[in-house]
Amino acid sequence: MSLELLYHLIEPLLDHPENLRVDHIDTEEVDIFLISVPEGDRGHLLGRDGKTADSLRAILTRAGELSGRNVVVDILD
Numbered sequence: 001m002s003l004e005l006l007y008h009l010i011e012p013l014l015d016h017p018e019n020l021r022v023d024h025i026d027t028e029e030v031d032i033f034l035i036s037v038p039e040g041d042r043g044h045l046l047g048r049d050g051k052t053a054d055s056l057r058a059i060l061t062r063a064g065e066l067s068g069r070n071v072v073v074d075i076l077d
Contacts, residue, residue, distance in 0.1 A: 002031055002033070002060055002063050002064060002067075002069075002071060003022065003024050003033070005059070005060065005063055006022060006033055006035075006056070006060060006073075007020070007022065009056055009059065010022075010035070010037075010045065010056065013041075013044045013045060013052065014037060014041040014044055014045065015040060015041055015044065016037075016038060016040070016041055019037060019038045019041070020035070020036075020037055020041075021035075021036040021037075022034065022035050022036075023036075029069065029070055030069065030070045030071070030072060031064060031069050031070070031071050031072070032071075032072045032074070033060070033071070033072070033073045033074070034074050034076055035073065035074065035075045035076060036075075036076045037075075042075075045075060046075065053073075053075055056073060057071075057073045060073055061073075
């Protein structure tokens with residue numbers, strides 16, 4: 001569920017959503033999402049002072065809590 005939610009939230013923010021890459025690592029208790037976007041879209045994803053990225057993390061963390069999972073979201077350089 002969280003992977004689809006992540007794509008749904010991120011794609012509208014990007015100029016080139018076709019270049020969005022999310023690697024999902026699923027462990028026993030934790031879902032880890034590694035997000036990679038081109039340099040030109042990085043600012044859109046991070047937002048001013050990182051607020052957009054923080055909001056995405058908060059939404060996914062809450063979604064994970066509702067399903068009994070811990071969630072880690074990392075935006076790669």
